[in-house]
Amino acid sequence: MTVLHLDFETRSAAELKAVGLDNYARDPSTDIWCMAFAFDDEPVQLVTLNDYTRIWSHVHAGHPVCAHNAAFEFAVWNEVLAERRGWPTLEPEQMRCTMAMAYAMGLPGSLDGAAAALGIEQRKDAKGSRVMLQLAKPRKVNGDGSVAWWDDPAKLQILYDYCKQDVEVERALHKRLRELSDDEQRLWFLDQRINARGIKADLQAIKRATALVGLEKARLDQAMRDTTGNVVAGCTDVAQLTAWLRFKGVTTEGVAKAHVTDLLSRDDLPDECRKALQLRQAAAKSSTAKLDAMTERAGPDSRMRGLFQYHGAATGRWAGRGPQLHNFPRPSVLHEQGEIEDVITNLDSAAYLDMMYGEPMQLMSDCLRSMLIADEGKEFICCDLSNIEGRVLPWLAGEDWKLDAFRAFDRGEGPDLYLVTVARGRGISIEEAKPFRQEGKVEELAFQFGGGKGAMATWCKTFGMKISDDEKERRKVSWRRAHPAIVKFWYDLERAALRAVKEGGAHKARGIAYKVSGSFLWCQLPSKRLLCYPYPQIGEGTFGNEALTYMAVNGVTRKWERCATYGGSLAENVTQAVARDILVAGIRNCEAAGYPVVMHVHDEIVAEVLLHEKSVDEMSSLMSNGPHWATGLPVAAAGWRGRRYRKD
Numbered sequence: 264m265t266v267l268h269l270d271f272e273t274r275s276a277a278e279l280k281a282v283g284l285d286n287y288a289r290d291p292s293t294d295i296w297c298m299a300f301a302f303d304d305e306p307v308q309l310v311t312l313n314d315y316t317r318i319w320s321h322v323h324a325g326h327p328v329c330a331h332n333a334a335f336e337f338a339v340w341n342e343v344l345a346e347r348r349g350w351p352t353l354e355p356e357q358m359r360c361t362m363a364m365a366y367a368m369g370l371p372g373s374l375d376g377a378a379a380a381l382g383i384e385q386r387k388d389a390k391g392s393r394v395m396l397q398l399a400k401p402r403k404v405n406g407d408g409s410v411a412w413w414d415d416p417a418k419l420q421i422l423y424d425y426c427k428q429d430v431e432v433e434r435a436l437h438k439r440l441r442e443l444s445d446d447e448q449r450l451w452f453l454d455q456r457i458n459a460r461g462i463k464a465d466l467q468a469i470k471r472a473t474a475l476v477g478l479e480k481a482r483l484d485q486a487m488r489d490t491t492g493n494v495v496a497g498c499t500d501v502a503q504l505t506a507w508l509r510f511k512g513v514t515t516e517g518v519a520k521a522h523v524t525d526l527l528s529r530d531d532l533p534d535e536c537r538k539a540l541q542l543r544q545a546a547a548k549s550s551t552a553k554l555d556a557m558t559e560r561a562g563p564d565s566r567m568r569g570l571f572q573y574h575g576a577a578t579g580r581w582a583g584r585g586p587q588l589h590n591f592p593r594p595s596v597l598h599e600q601g602e603i604e605d606v607i608t609n610l611d612s613a614a615y616l617d618m619m620y621g622e623p624m625q626l627m628s629d630c631l632r633s634m635l636i637a638d639e640g641k642e643f644i645c646c647d648l649s650n651i652e653g654r655v656l657p658w659l660a661g662e663d664w665k666l667d668a669f670r671a672f673d674r675g676e677g678p679d680l681y682l683v684t685v686a687r688g689r690g691i692s693i694e695e696a697k698p699f700r701q702e703g704k705v706e707e708l709a710f711q712f713g714g715g716k717g718a719m720a721t722w723c724k725t726f727g728m729k730i731s732d733d734e735k736e737r738r739k740v741s742w743r744r745a746h747p748a749i750v751k752f753w754y755d756l757e758r759a760a761l762r763a764v765k766e767g768g769a770h771k772a773r774g775i776a777y778k779v780s781g782s783f784l785w786c787q788l789p790s791k792r793l794l795c796y797p798y799p800q801i802g803e804g805t806f807g808n809e810a811l812t813y814m815a816v817n818g819v820t821r822k823w824e825r826c827a828t829y830g831g832s833l834a835e836n837v838t839q840a841v842a843r844d845i846l847v848a849g850i851r852n853c854e855a856a857g858y859p860v861v862m863h864v865h866d867e868i869v870a871e872v873l874l875h876e877k878s879v880d881e882m883s884s885l886m887s888n889g890p891h892w893a894t895g896l897p898v899a900a901a902g903w904r905g906r907r908y909r910k911d
Contacts, residue, residue, distance in 0.1 A: 266359070267321050267328045268307075268437070269300040270429040271339045272422055276401050276410055283560045283585055285461070285568040288338035292410055295343055296398060296419070299426040307430045309423055323351040331374045331433045333360035334455065334569070355455040361433055363451055364440040366574035368783065368795040371816050371823055377440075378432050380797065380814065380823055385435040391425025394418050447792065450847060453854065454573045454581075461568035462861045462869070464557045465636040465907075471610035472627055472634070473554045478613060479623045483546045490539050498546030504539065511536050518543055524724065548592070548628040556586035557634060571863070577815065578794065578840040581863065589864055594629040594910055596620055603633045603909065635862075635908035637871050644858065645911070646883045646902030648849065648866040649673075651842045653680060656711055658896040659773060659789075659837060660752035669897045681707065688741040701726060702738075710742040712838070713753050713831015753830030760784065760811050760833060764799045775837050784813065786837065789892045790844040794836060802827055842866065845898060849886035856885055862908075869908065879904055 275293035277286060287293060300318065301307040310318065322328065330336040337358050344350035365377040375387040398418060401410040413419075443451060484497035487504075494510075495503040501518050508515055508526075513536050515522050523544050526532060532540075560567040567585060575582020583589035606626055609615050616623050637643050650669075657665040664687070671677030678693050681703035685696040688706070696703070705726055709719035716735035723730055730738075743750050755772035762770045763777035764784060770777050776787040784799035796813040802825075804810030810827045817824050849868055850860055858870035858877060868886060870877070879902045886900040903911045 265302055267302055268430050268434045269330055270426055271298050271336055272296040272426045274399055281559045283569045284338050286562050288342035297423050297426050299430045301430055307427045319351055327359050328357050329359040329437055332362045333358040355452045361436050363573050369577045369797050374432055378436050381439045383435045385432045388425045388428045391421050394421045395425055398422055451573055457860050458569050458571055460861050461566035463566045463636050463638055464561045465634050466565050468607050469554050469557055469634050475610050476551050476627055483542050487542050490535055498543050545624045548624045553586050553631055560585040578836055579843045591632050592628045596625050596629050600909055603630055606630055632909050633907040637906045641871050642874055642904055642906045643869050644872055644879055644882050644904045645869045646886050646900045649899040651866045652838050654897055655841045656838045660749040662746055662748040673899045688745040706738055706742050710739055712835040715739050753834050756833040757830035764801055788840055794840055848890040852885040858882055
């Protein structure tokens with residue numbers, strides 16, 4: 264079937280990254296400079312009056328339209344061309360997105376980054392990119408509020424050529440990428456519909472919370488000046504604070520969150536330094552940025568849209584966009600919904616909140632989730648898969664005792680898994696293990712994917728535990744002794760992947776298969792979905808051993824570079840990927856049963872339903888009803904219902 268490749272260049276007084284795509288496309292100032300297009304391998308050209316009929320006919324007939332970051336072209340087409348100018352409406356099912364295809368192959372998401380990673384000769388025009396960024400914004404805003412746009416013919420010609428070149432690059436990229444499978448393409452369509460539904464922000468409460476945060480920040484900044492003798496101007500002046508601490512004899516690389524946590528754990532910290540760091544810690548809560556992001560992202564109906572990026576992680580999990588709903592801080596003060604409602608009701612009284620609950624900045628951080636609210640006459644049903652990765656790993660590895668323990672717990676006939684793991688690892692009874700439950704959780708998090716005492720040190724810091732290095736090593740050994748099938752699974756995966764690269768052909772480790780095809784190492788999951796490791800090679804590991812290396816986007820530097828992996832990391836990849844596929848099955852089950860999904864966060868699904876309709880039990884059952892390929896995997900979910908989102 265003929266494919267229409269297209270690209271828009273637009274202008275707007277709205278800031279795309281701040282307000283989000285939906286608000287950007289709907290903004291009255293948003294308009295199209297030009298549209299470049301090509302049918303299949305035909306020459307790329309700009310739209311003229313003579314091209315309308317053919318393009319209209321193609322779209323009206325429901326034929327496919329391909330673009331990079333197709334959500335942008337989809338929104339601009341429907342809001343600017345269809346809504347304002349009477350063009351035919353595009354349906355999500357017509358769209359094909361080369362960004363989604365690139366992400367699914369572990370490649371960079373940007374058009375230029377993906378093209379470079381695949382060695383495509385066609386590349387974006389760097390000069391044109393600079394002109395595009397200039398012309399995308401107003402040249403000036405007049406005193407009466409009217410906007411003056413750029414109209415320089417030379418600049419516009421550069422923009423037109425740039426737009427056409429983008430279609431050339433996208434089309435070349437499309438030829439090199441693997442199309443999404445039918446199943447994943449349907450999921451992408453569903454993802455677009457969930458993103459379009461959005462979720463409502465309580466803008467009145469957010470406005471009051473933002474004002475409270477502003478007052479509290481001013482108070483904290485004054486306290487910082489008082490504490491440091493006016494040397495440090497405010498809590499966010501990190502260079503001044505770092506220099507002042509060094510002057511006071513406290514050596515530190517900086518005052519980022521991890522540095523502050525380490526410094527505050529010291530017993531020899533001078534009192535004034537401790538107070539300054541505590542002020543910095545209080546002021547550095549993420550609440551302000553998230554409150555601002557919610558306000559900017561909310562549309563005229565108060566709903567925030569476009570919050571989830573399909574295949575944002577190489578395992579297939581989503582990434583957050585805008586206010587980043589995937590990384591809400593965990594509440595530390597407020598734990599009851601009644602308390603949260605009381606705080607939101609009294610946002611105008613910092614004195615009351617401080618008296619009743621303590622530090623206002625922490626309260627605002629605790630309340631962030633509850634700034635998401637269902638529409639009038641509706642409420643959320645929210646259900647969370649119970650320890651899904653902790654269940655998937657032993658299912659993949661064949662650690663049967665652990666699966667039996669999960670099944671017993673789900674029936675209400677056994678203790679939770681952290682207690683079982685501690686008892687088995689240390690050779691003690693469940694009763695004797697109870698004081699060490701939190702340590703059992705840390706051990707699971709640290710050791711399940713091949714981590715050692717370094718990984719445990721990281722998690723100990725997160726949970727505020729102090730354990731000696733010798734004891735960490737003993738815990739690692741006892742955990743591995745208690746999980747022989749999982750340890751074997753790490754090494755089996757590594758051997759299978761290495762053999763696939765060295766010898767060719769397919770090599771399996773239980774239900775996971777690796778095979779090299781072209782320039783990619785493919786990993787087939789039990790769902791038959793594929794993970795991709797671009798440009799695999801055999802390199803040298805940390806201990807002089809053979810190691811699998813491949814190209815990936817560095818999560819810290821964001822650069823495309825070669826990285827090494829090992830059995831535990833491969834096990835983490837497939838575990839997270841299978842858990843994602845279980846979540847997807849739950850989303851689809853909920854949608855089919857009339858539970859409209861408005862949000863999903865990690866292993867949690869949030870549906871917005873009419874008051875007193877549907878049920879938590881039914882939705883939990885829908886999520887627990889695993890797909891056909893997951894026979895034997897104990898899946899469980901539990902949830903709650905209410906008008907405000909919360910961490911239950």
